[in-house]
Amino acid sequence: MNEITVTELSALPDAVIVDVREDDEYANAHIPGVTHIPLSDFVARVNDVPDASPVYVVCAAGGRSAQAVSYLAGRGIDAVNVAGGTIAWQQAGLPVQQGA
Template sequence: MREVGLAALDTALAAGAPVIDVRERDEYLQVRVPGVTLIPLSEFVARADEIPDADTVYVICAVGGRSSQAASYLAGRGINAVSVAGGTVAWQQSGRDIEAGV
């Protein structure tokens, strides 16, 4: 499983790559990276068929622990998945745009 930084995530988002947020719904509603899709880690295995077919799938959580688990799971299924280092916390602290609410 690979880990990428925020600059790589910026590029991926601009290119329309899928970004899966594996935090729980309440965390997602508080703050998120614009354009991510929520599939909570607690539902991840049951909903893995919802992962889009793409060259690379980016996985993000709060700081990187849960996204690493999810990316490793996807890699085990033959999907090129990467975890975003620092997660949503690093994204927000960097001053990048965020979304909140529904």
């Protein structure tokens, strides 16, 4: 599975990021500009995944996003797991937004 660190991701100018955390987690803090598709709705909403290559997938720490990346890869979509997730993003001091 392809992975990227939060530092590497933050350096990409036009990265397309999908956040698969649940609504309450997302509202608490999320990476600006992400597309939010909770993992619990992911299969039903897979057509909402932006048409980009690659798509970077983030969750809290990297486990749920890895599941989503595996699912997307099985559908032939170039997806990359964000190692450490939103927790690592915040620990690195990178910007977040709050609210839905």
